[in-house]
Amino acid sequence: MLTGDEVGQHNSRDSCWVIIRGNAYDVTNFLDKHPGGPRSILRWAGKDATEEYEPIHPAGTIEKHLPIECHLGLVNPSTVSAPAQNTSASSTQDPAKPPPLSLCLNLHDIEHAASKTVSKRAWAYFHSAADSLASERTNAADWAKISFRPRILRNVARVSTRRRILGQAASLPVMIAPAALARLAHPDGELCLARGAARYNVPYCASAYSSVAHGELAACVAADGQGRGGKLFFQMYVPRARDEAAAMIAGARDNGCAALVVTVDTPVVGRREEDERHSLEAELESGVYVPPAYAQRDMADAAPDPEGSEPRGPHSAALDWEELKWIRKQWGTQSGPLALKGIQTAEDAKLAMEAGVDAIYLSNHGGRQADHAPSAARTMLEIRKFCPEVLERMEVVLDGGVRRGADVLKAVALGASGVALGRPFMYALGAYGTEGVFRAIEILRDEIENQMRLIGVTSLDQLNLESINTTILEQELPRSLSAFPRVSSKL
Numbered sequence: 001m002l003t004g005d006e007v008g009q010h011n012s013r014d015s016c017w018v019i020i021r022g023n024a025y026d027v028t029n030f031l032d033k034h035p036g037g038p039r040s041i042l043r044w045a046g047k048d049a050t051e052e053y054e055p056i057h058p059a060g061t062i063e064k065h066l067p068i069e070c071h072l073g074l075v076n077p078s079t080v081s082a083p084a085q086n087t088s089a090s091s092t093q094d095p096a097k098p099p100p101l102s103l104c105l106n107l108h109d110i111e112h113a114a115s116k117t118v119s120k121r122a123w124a125y126f127h128s129a130a131d132s133l134a135s136e137r138t139n140a141a142d143w144a145k146i147s148f149r150p151r152i153l154r155n156v157a158r159v160s161t162r163r164r165i166l167g168q169a170a171s172l173p174v175m176i177a178p179a180a181l182a183r184l185a186h187p188d189g190e191l192c193l194a195r196g197a198a199r200y201n202v203p204y205c206a207s208a209y210s211s212v213a214h215g216e217l218a219a220c221v222a223a224d225g226q227g228r229g230g231k232l233f234f235q236m237y238v239p240r241a242r243d244e245a246a247a248m249i250a251g252a253r254d255n256g257c258a259a260l261v262v263t264v265d266t267p268v269v270g271r272r273e274e275d276e277r278h279s280l281e282a283e284l285e286s287g288v289y290v291p292p293a294y295a296q297r298d299m300a301d302a303a304p305d306p307e308g309s310e311p312r313g314p315h316s317a318a319l320d321w322e323e324l325k326w327i328r329k330q331w332g333t334q335s336g337p338l339a340l341k342g343i344q345t346a347e348d349a350k351l352a353m354e355a356g357v358d359a360i361y362l363s364n365h366g367g368r369q370a371d372h373a374p375s376a377a378r379t380m381l382e383i384r385k386f387c388p389e390v391l392e393r394m395e396v397v398l399d400g401g402v403r404r405g406a407d408v409l410k411a412v413a414l415g416a417s418g419v420a421l422g423r424p425f426m427y428a429l430g431a432y433g434t435e436g437v438f439r440a441i442e443i444l445r446d447e448i449e450n451q452m453r454l455i456g457v458t459s460l461d462q463l464n465l466e467s468i469n470t471t472i473l474e475q476e477l478p479r480s481l482s483a484f485p486r487v488s489s490k491l
Helices: 004-008 028-033 050-056 061-065 107-117 120-127 134-144 191-200 214-225 242-254 273-286 321-331 346-354 376-386 389-393 405-414 423-432 434-455
Strands: 017-020 023-026 071-074 163-165 168-170 174-176 204-206 232-237 260-263 338-343 359-362 395-399 418-421
Touching (some): 017 050, 107 120, 120 423, 191 204, 191 214, 191 423, 191 434, 242 321, 260 321, 321 338, 338 346, 346 359, 346 376, 346 389, 359 376, 376 405
Parallel strands (some): 232 260, 260 338
Antiparallel strands (some): 017 023, 163 168
């Protein structure tokens, strides 16, 4: 049996051991493969990392990803020092309990409640956005640039919000977007989202980095749905190694996921300064500072390995349209739709159509990737202007900045079959658990139904470009694109 002192000698990048649940593991060769980057592990090199590890990893993760020779065995618990309390990482921003859930009248109220109750670490992770925050701000601002054209004296006593999203029936034109590490905010983590999807019959696209095992999520949706519906989709970040990608796709298929959503806007991970600042504060407080990757690079090395260790994130930076063919083959044609998440231009929407993709998911990753990226609303108008045939041949879903039922209806009028929300549901589970997710869906349902009546529609298929005024936002579209030389400057 190992001792804490023996493990403690391996506390560097050259030799990094950690203790998880009383067992020691050699993670030296895994550092650069870790989805969260090496720094989050190195802070715990030679120490007991159980409290850090457990809230954000499904059971069996380390056993699955580390070869057996890296499983070093039991550590005598009497020789292991208790981890120092990190007030920056573990304390809440306000010890007060959230207001009664019944007082949350909209998604902004739920966000405010979460800002006062979830840990600083969770808030920094969920709330952060890229660089100048321009992309995140544009998402919300662009929905405000679209107005409705309400029709009156119509019988709106009964309205239907039913929709099909990626081939699945849904009670609302709403989907729970992929968002990772929900157990940072609540012990039940993504199970809260799965329960909401099942109860209200809306799709849930589970993140590849879910802190609850995907098999558990699939079982939860099936059990809690009790025939009412709710479908699980799988969001995939494409790893560098094909065998890992193949295993990921096979796992999604085995878990009965009804669609594969491949994220294509993350060749590297965006610079999310709020989250990074919190991590640095935690490192400094713990006395272990690990320089970020960009500070470790040799600037004289001007010829990096094209498929080597990217400075930000473990995803394949070589993913291209040819690689997509392989992913399509692995997924198969009978497993469900294949969608590309992260489309931000008309050119790429057309290329996706020509590649035979079933659906596109317009998104700038909640403003967490490229700085000054277009909103999904703007991209949808760009597609309508330059290649409207995409909307006739492919299904389109979108996300980004949606906080009201009115925003959802604007997206449907633009041509979206479904609208995904990510942060609002993470805030809901963080502040109130499963009941918070239920409440968020109920708020959206009430807002959607009420707004439909106020603008004079009784079914979502009655919404179209005549239902809204997009003139303000149209003025900010490109006048021309070389890929579409015959398109005029008018929408």
